[in-house]
Amino acid sequence: MSVERVLLTHGGGGRMARSLIENIVSTFDNPALNRMEDASPIDIPAGVGEPLKKRSAGAVAQWQPRIVMTTDSFVVTPLFFPGGDIGKLSVCGTVNDLATAGAVPAALSVGLIIEEGFPVSDLERVLSSMKKTADSVPVPLVTGDTKVVEKGRGDGVYISTAGIGAVRPGIELSPARIEEGDAVLISGPIGNHEASVLSARNDLSLGVQIESDCAPLSGLMQAVIEVVPEAKCARDPTRGGVAAVLCELAESAGCTILLDEETIPIDEPVQGLCDILGLDPLQMANEGKMIVIVPGSKVQTGLEAMKSVYVGRNSVKIGEVQKGAGRLIMKTPYGTSRIITMPVGNQLPRIC
Amino acid sequence: MSVERVLLTHGGGGRMARSLIENIVSTFDNPALNRMEDASPIDIPAGVGEPLKKRSAGAVAQWQPRIVMTTDSFVVTPLFFPGGDIGKLSVCGTVNDLATAGAVPAALSVGLIIEEGFPVSDLERVLSSMKKTADSVPVPLVTGDTKVVEKGRGDGVYISTAGIGAVRPGIELSPARIEEGDAVLISGPIGNHEASVLSARNDLSLGVQIESDCAPLSGLMQAVIEVVPEAKCARDPTRGGVAAVLCELAESAGCTILLDEETIPIDEPVQGLCDILGLDPLQMANEGKMIVIVPGSKVQTGLEAMKSVYVGRNSVKIGEVQKGAGRLIMKTPYGTSRIITMPVGNQLPRIC
Secondary structure: OOOOEOOHHHHOOOHHHHHHHHHHHHHHOOHHHHOOOOOEEEOOOOOOOOOOOOOOHHHHHHOOOEEEEEEEEEOOOOOEEOOEEHHHHHHHHHHHHHHHOOOEEEEEEEEEEEEOOOEHHHHHHHHHHHHHHHHHOOOOEEEEEEEEEOOOOOOOEEEEEEEEEEEOOOOOOOHHHOOOOEEEEEOOOOOHHHHHHHHHHHOOOOOOOOOOOOOOOHHHHHHHHHHOOOOOEEEOOOOOHHHHHHHHHHHHHOOEEEEEHHHOOOOHHHHHHHHHHOOOHHHOOOOOOOEEEEEHHHHHHHHHHHHOOHHHOOOEEEEEEEOOOOOEEEEOOOOOEEEEOOOOOOOOOOOO | OOOOEOOHHHHOOOHHHHHHHHHHHHHHOOHHHHOOOOOEEEOOOOOOOOOOOOOOHHHHHHOOOEEEEEEEEEOOOOOEEOOEEHHHHHHHHHHHHHHHOOOEEEEEEEEEEEEOOOEHHHHHHHHHHHHHHHHHOOOOEEEEEEEEEOOOOOOOEEEEEEEEEEEOOOOOOOHHHOOOOEEEEEOOOOOHHHHHHHHHHHOOOOOOOOOOOOOOOHHHHHHHHHHOOOOOEEEOOOOOHHHHHHHHHHHHHOOEEEEEHHHOOOOHHHHHHHHHHOOOHHHOOOOOOOEEEEEHHHHHHHHHHHHOOHHHOOOEEEEEEEOOOOOEEEEOOOOOEEEEOOOOOOOOOOOO
16 A cells, blocks of 8 residues: 555545555455455355265255354454464454354455554455465455544454354354263363463563464364264353363253363463463463363364364363253362362453 | 443443343344354245245245345444434345345344443343344344443444345346346335434524434335346445446446446435535435336336335436446436446444
8 A cells, every 4th residue: 555554534535535445355355355345245155055974966956054253343452372373363253253153254354443544554464364364274265345544443453354154064063062971072172262462562571482373274173074963062162261162061961061270282482471370271372272061072173173173282172061050160280179160350451 | 230331340240231131132032042052053034945936836845045145334423313223224234235236134243342431221222222223123033142342442332244145046136237228116205314413513593493314224225126026236335326336337237337327316305414514415324225127128017126125115227337447437318427436435434
């Protein structure tokens, strides 16, 4: 673009707005978006209409994928942090919400609320990060909108993404299906995203740099579903962390979830940061981790599938579902156990 | 809710966030949203899979509606203005973008970015306005997200809505289809939304209160398509007004669009406000008007369909498409004509 900073007039409907939008469109460059229509056509990914293990020419027309929709707004500060930025985050968050439904992402939309004076170079950096992440899924960004607010009425840029995905017939991930005997798997160590943002925000010198785990997980979920189509439920533990997600699932399912503290993977620098600041890693936000609940008999198959994808290489089983009254219980290495309750607020505002 | 103002902790992932979200979910109360999943199932409205005038039992399975997606962010100030508020606007804007594609709205999502300290009563007012407007379409709000930013990093509430719609087979609204001999129809008088926001913002005492035209137009577009399936293109003239939309269409289509100034409907108070402040009504934003381009032979049929819907009761023909080099030309009542160029910026920031 020919200017260095976003101006209020870029938020209008005229030539300047169009130049901003053309700049954005050229970053993402796909047929649906390039049309620059107010509403963009969606292609449902080929093959999703067929149920797993039932692929036959005659059956195709009988099956329709279910369409699911999700949205997330992103207000993370700082906008750039080790391992990611608000652009990457805004694609991962929405793709991962689709993944929790077992969906193959079909399309994303983006709404930008830009603060007057925001450097165009930062905007371009954020957009190309979105593009790179979306391409890695892959999912096209098919439509978008930009608004500009006065200086002091925003904070650089806020991003809202919405996503559409398609779910294969026969896949039904839902907390209602969780039952006694199921196992709780997680795709890797927890707390890295929140620890990364926390250190970046406060300019903490910790000796080591903690990177956000920020990553799209739809590929990991598709790998699981391919071999364990009977998987029960999946959740990405973002705000409120593993504690919030599992408290909610235990309550919805009306079962006890028993976590084994020794098995919960936490990277050493994250644990160190938590120890110093008195934070609970179980409540720390993740942006590239998936909790998958599978039948007890499918633990090995599920873990192998998760580990076959790079972002899931450190997947482990961390707990079991038992009969009970909807509680989350942690078994400590000392043989004792304690009830974990739903976090009340958040440890750190604006982590995503 | 049990508190009067939104707190930063309402943006976390814990119990307080959940209470805020439950409050929102209970406002909209539909099966997809009530599941409170990260990604919500979408039902494509029944019948949209069948092409018009080709309905027969055997043909149904052969036809699929096209799915389209759109998004918009809303930062209007003030949040409440005569004839609407940011909640109503956020539903209308997205529904109307779907309508420009000829789509029947299937689902909406909402992302709220709330400023710390925002009165909960105002939030509830905005949400119930969204609900009322969505019900009138009707379209379910199936998924959402809330974030809270510190005081001074927002302005009350910003709303991002995304929408999915389904387009009947055979309907293809696109600027590329515009050609010589087509007619330009508009669903009523222009400029009311921007005039309403402008007077509300500046507390102008004009003697009369100008109400925003803010309204969902998917019903109007369906009425047109039912009788004029060969309609060429539709646009809602929001930011940049009729001038921006028609300049863009003339350019895309590579035709001249000739407007007849005498036929362009403008309410007297809006014209008065424009005269006093030196604003061009043609550049004023509308939030409840649709420009529809139809073949010249279908003007009467199209207008009758538009007028059959209450929001289109004042529909008129305002122009014609002629051979030419992609320009918008206005014929004045004095027999002269002038070229109208794309507005550069905007007359008023944050009108939507």
